[in-house]
Amino acid sequence: MAYWLSNTSALLFLLQSSLKSSAAAQKPPAPTSFFSRMTQSFRSSSANLAVGVVRQVEAKYPALLFKQQLTAYAEKIYGIIRDNLKKDLSLLLSCCIQVPRASKGTAFKTFEESEEVDSSPACHWQRIIESLNKHLSTLKENFVPPTLIQKIFIQIFAYINTQLFNSFLVRRECCTFSNGQYVKYGLAELELWCAQVTEEYAGSSWGELKHTRQAVAFLVLQEKSSITYNEITNELCPVLSVQQLYRICALFRDDSNNAPSVSPDVISSMKTSIIRWFRR
Template sequence: MRTDLEEAKAQELSKFQSSMDALQAKLDETNAVLLKEREAAKKAIAEAPPVVKETEVIVQDTEKVHTLKAEVDELKTSLQSEKQRADELEKKRSEEAQANEEKQKKIEETEVKIRQFQDYLRRLEEKLSNVESENKVLRQQAVSVAPAKILSGRSKSNLQRNAESGHVSVSDSKITPESAVVASPKKEYDIDDKPQKSLNEKQQENQDLLIRCIAQHLGFAGNRPVAACIIYKCLLHWRSFEVERTSVFDRIIQTIGHAIETQDNNEVLAYWLSNASTLLLLLQRTLKASGSTGMAPQRRRSSSATLFGRMTQSFRGTPQGVNLALINGSMVSGVETLRQVEAKYPALLFKQQLTAYVEKIYGMIRDNLKKEISPLLGLCIQAPRTSRASMMKGSSRSNTNTAAQQALIAHWQGIVKSLGNFLNILKVNNVPPFLVRKVFTQIFSFINVQLFNSLLLRRECCSFSNGEYVKAGLAELEHWCYRATDEYAGSAWDELKHIRQAIGFLVIHQKPKKTLDEISHDLCPVLSIQQLYRISTMYWDDKYGTHSVSPEVISNMRVLMTEDSNNPVSNSFLLDDD
């Protein structure tokens, strides 16, 4: 019974399970259908075109809209143009501001130059006034008749005896010519002469000691020439500048003249150039001709026209390299603190003689250097044949080429060596740098004239390879100027502008393409048409076989030369050796 019940339950459960499975399958099928329908609906919605509902806008005043639109466009255009104009105005304002700054800077520089020029003019007028006064004293002394001797021998006045010894005491200056001629008893003369003779002998001994002292090589204290300082100090102490008669100046001049008799001894010449120029500077700052104050300078040639007359008149203070602190222990600012004394004829004459000696010694040193380098200059204008041949072959072997280059510039290096030796001599002897610069400026001008004239006179020198040779030598001189510095070389390199530009023309490539304007204004601005024509027609290329300037340029040169044919100065193509 129980078994039957269990079987009946099992059958019912089985039926119920089957029904459940059928319902579940049906449910799953229904869900699958719903899912498919949902996806189909989504896809249909996504693919369906959107429905836009257009709404008609009714414009009542179309003409007004168009007018407003045109006004807006016009305002945009106007705004753009205003913006562009504002940018242009801003740019122009910036340029004007920059130009104003430059003008302001130029105005300030001009004002500084004007003040400097006014100061220089004032000093020059003072110097001219002083020089005119000195010349007046010298002229009066030259044309005046020597006064007859009122007293002689033992009857000389104390003033005359002291003047001859180079010293005037305060008490002596009070003696008048009338009191000097008053007859006195012989006994009084004997009493007066004893101390006076002793004083004269003492002063004569001092002069002898000074002459013996300066005849020796006293050297320098720092960079100060001792002999010049001693001479100046003694003359100032003895008041020799203020006496009418004295022999001390002549003795100093004779000592200097005797010392420079050996004209080829550059050491001695440089030593005395240093001393004489320093002493001349001191005299220029110290001596004042009587009656010089307030005199209007006259426009006539005087000692200021000479080289060192102009130099000494242009001194504002101590030139660089002339330290005069030894002269006066209280002096701080150079020669500006030196007291001026009213100089008499002997002192003014001494200054003129000293100026002449400075010029003479300067010229001797310059001429000695010219004599030393002149033989080398003749060898420097044309390259040696072997060296020129090696230059034309090229630089296939570097070692051989280097040796050839060294041999090529050997003569130029000889000139550089001479320049260096002379510079060392002048520096060791503390020659003022402005004189050293003047020496080398004139020497380089001499080199320029000699080389340039030789180039124009010798066709074999106007070749391309020879231009390279001279260019290498000029580079040696430029390097020397750089090592010497501007303090001593100054503008010496600028003195070679003629030969530098001529050589630049020889070595430049593509000459036929150059116009006359390019040659005369850019390449060789300092050369005349005659000089350019000479070089252009004499040029030949021994290295590359190229040609000179075009026939058109040569023709234009001939036309210009014909126009200048009436000018005798322009007809000469050679430089003058000043």
């Protein structure tokens, strides 16, 4: 699939740079799909090419129809590649949402203390990194344009963010201190991966995890009862809505030393903000 994505996108770029609209044709509507915007951007960037390097010909209906069908074909292949990677990560993510338990039902103390890789909680996160590397290598070996690779991983990281963040909102067992530490470890691995593959391939992928990153920052925060409403909403978790913060605060339980969550005053301020929001 990566081979065909590389070839169809290359042909699509070539068509975009070589076809010129007929003078009698109406102004085309603004592109809505990712591939349409990308090929239009390619035409703009190719406008400064030396005359004669790319010979433009007037676009006729058969050529325009072919280009339209080729765009749909490339988008289909792109979607299959992206969804296959999501499928590979789905089962692994389900294991990364909550700290794995030992066979006797006790939680692992730390990630570093586990000597057996296969039984370590970190193993699931390592497999996610391996899956990302495997797909990246396949895309690069088949010369898929970096722009497309970036887009794939940006959407994949958005998917990871949704899966992890939603678990904090709907599953009480996930809103714990130890689980926050576990996900924090995984986020560090993903950040390192983005840095290693560079922006050329990762793009803004790391930024897609901002909701999960801020939720984790709250879960692992020491002495939550001393934080103020303004501190949690403006400094610690500015991206999260008050409704999301209230849900996480309500579900949180400190499984390390039974320390309390945020103060009653913070909860009260959140409730007031939520009521005001609904009355708008």
